[in-house]
């Protein structure tokens with residue numbers, strides 16, 4: 155199904171993502187027709203300043219109209235306009251925005267920042283608000299990168315099921331079968347959030363040491379895992395749910411569970427929770443994957459990666475092993491999805507968000 159008046163063929167699309175860890179904006183160019191990938195283009199990263207991050211943090215958990223949300227939208231729009239302005243010859247942009255709140259059970263999700271404002275400022279058509287339609291139709295609204303993971307597996311010429319693991323604030327996996335030609339074919343993609351990833355580690359480091367992360371897992375490396383905490387956490391309701399399922403970044407329960415541990419032991423234990431959650435995900439795979447390809451900032455944490463390797467029975471490598479850029483997969487995904495939205499193609503399916511049938515979503519804003 156092709157929407158009237160839409161340019162056919164390959165487009166040069168700029169995708170952006172502002173992730174749950176509130177570190178900054180990733181922007182990456184992808185040449186695609188919304189089906190196959192032709193080429194990866196340049197990318198850029200624009201960190202939030204401490205003051206901007208504070209504005210975003212204040213607005214977490216809030217909905218449109220709540221106090222502080224307009225200020226957060228302005229921060230997000232300004233940061234995106236700055237980084238997006240540096241790119242040339244763009245046909246289309248895919249703007250995810252910053253998730254402030256996500257409650258699929260109540261059929262609502264909130265990504266702040268207006269694609270209409272960016273279309274005006276940049277002079278390009280902008281696709282945005284990717285998740286609302288899916289949650290309104292009863293889906294989880296997340297994860298949405300899976301259809302792009304399927305395109306990546308095809309682009310890489312893979313012929314067996316693989317798992318893409320993204321380690322951001324939250325962990326999420328996509329099991330993909332590239333032998334099935336389109337991502338919305340039943341059985342082509344199964345995706346869900348595994349559990350917490352870097353988010354709780356960051357929160358702990360911020361609260362106890364005033365730094366944004368356990369850099370290179372240095373503190374976790376000198377700590378001892380409290381296996382009781384790991385086992386108790388993994389016995390929680392989320393880990394018994396059948397996918398699709400998605401998480402909000404905030405889980406005060408996990409922070410409380412490590413409150414009595416010293417800093418190093420708490421970091422080691424939180425890292426072990428991440429690895430155990432990733433390992434637990436395998437219960438749901440339709441078939442054993444040939445390998446696990448890791449993207450997101452957590453792949454830079456060698457302690458976390460070692461724990462995952464020890465817990466998972468297949469090869470685990472950063473996506474760089476296959477020539478991809480693990481910091482830009484999500485930004486590229488929203489470039490890919492933008493073209494799908496423009497062309498009226500689905501962006502999620504029962505296996506990715508639990509929506510009842512494959513659906514599209516997103517709004518398209520044209521410059522005035």
Ligand SMILES: Nc1ncnc2c1ncn2[C@@H]1O[C@H](COP(=O)(O)OP(=O)(O)OP(=O)(O)O)[C@@H](O)[C@H]1O
Nearest residue numbers: 173174175322323324352369370450451452454455
């Ligand atoms: N060298 C490193 N050592 C340890 N952790 C690291 C390192 N580099 C990045 N990280 C972790 O990765 C996080 C950023 O990951 P990423 O940019 O993938 O998250 P995000 O896109 O905000 O999250 P999400 O995918 O959940 O939206 C940092 O906040 C930090 O916790």
Ligand SMILES: CC(=O)N[C@H]1[C@@H]2OC[C@@H](O2)[C@@H](O)[C@@H]1O[C@H](C)C(=O)O
Nearest residue numbers: 174253256296297298299324326484
């Ligand atoms: C609601 C929301 O913004 N979810 C994010 C978050 O960050 C990681 C994980 O939780 C994933 O479900 C999703 O983002 C990725 C890009 C996705 O939709 O695939």
